[in-house]
Amino acid sequence: MKINRSGSAAWSGGLKDGKGTISTQSGALDAYPYGFATRFEGVPGSNPEELIAAAHASCFTMALSMILGEAGLTAEKMETSAVVTLEKLEDGFAVTASRLSLKATIPGADDESFQDLAAKAKANCPISKLLKAEISLEAELLD
Numbered sequence: 001m002k003i004n005r006s007g008s009a010a011w012s013g014g015l016k017d018g019k020g021t022i023s024t025q026s027g028a029l030d031a032y033p034y035g036f037a038t039r040f041e042g043v044p045g046s047n048p049e050e051l052i053a054a055a056h057a058s059c060f061t062m063a064l065s066m067i068l069g070e071a072g073l074t075a076e077k078m079e080t081s082a083v084v085t086l087e088k089l090e091d092g093f094a095v096t097a098s099r100l101s102l103k104a105t106i107p108g109a110d111d112e113s114f115q116d117l118a119a120k121a122k123a124n125c126p127i128s129k130l131l132k133a134e135i136s137l138e139a140e141l142l143d
Contacts, residue, residue, distance in 0.1 A: 005024075005025055005026075006024075006025040007022065007023065007024045007025065007029075008022070008023050008024075009021065009022050009023075009034075010023075010031075015036055016036045017036075018035060018036070019033065019035045020033070020034050020035055021033055021034070022034055022046055022051070029046070032045070032046050033045045033046070034046045034047055034048075049084040049085075049086050049095065050084070052082075052084045052095065052098065052127075052131075053081075053082040053083060053084040053098065054082070055127050056082040056084070056098050056100065056125075056127045056128070056131070057080040057081055057082040057100065058080075059125040059126055059127035059128070060080055060082075060100055060102075060121055060122060060125045060127070060128065061078050061080045061102070062125070063121040063124060063125035063126075064078065064102075064104075064117065064118060064121035064125075065078070066121075067117050067120055067121050067124075068106060068109075068117060071113070071117060072108075073106055073107075073108055073109050073117075074106070074107070075104055075105065075106045076105040076106065076107060077104065077105045078102060078103070078104040078105075078106075079102070079103045079104075080100060080101065080102045080103075081100075081101045082098055082099065082100050082101070083097075083098070083099045083101075084097070084098045084099075085097040085098075085099070095131075098128075098131060100122060102118060
């Protein structure tokens, strides 16, 4: 099975004075603004790192739900947050970490098995794998 999902970005102007919008196939984001100030200066709007953080937190939580089910467990409640770190390195900026934080209520789970199952979900959720994946690029210059 293959499922394709899409997102898009548009940009006009230079790095600091330019403005962009982000859209998703589902319409959850539709021409939502982003730019230098929203990414680096705390101005309201979005940025790529928070989108990665939300994707990682949601993917991990769903993966853990599946893994719990395979172990005969069902979560009453799981809340996951992710903090994605963007750092300036010698060769430019890089996302250097994604830190997941989970609080869960799972009837019948003991801490040792919970930690093992959570580690399995962290290692195997598709977004965790993406963050280690080979990235391909098709670039076309338009007139």
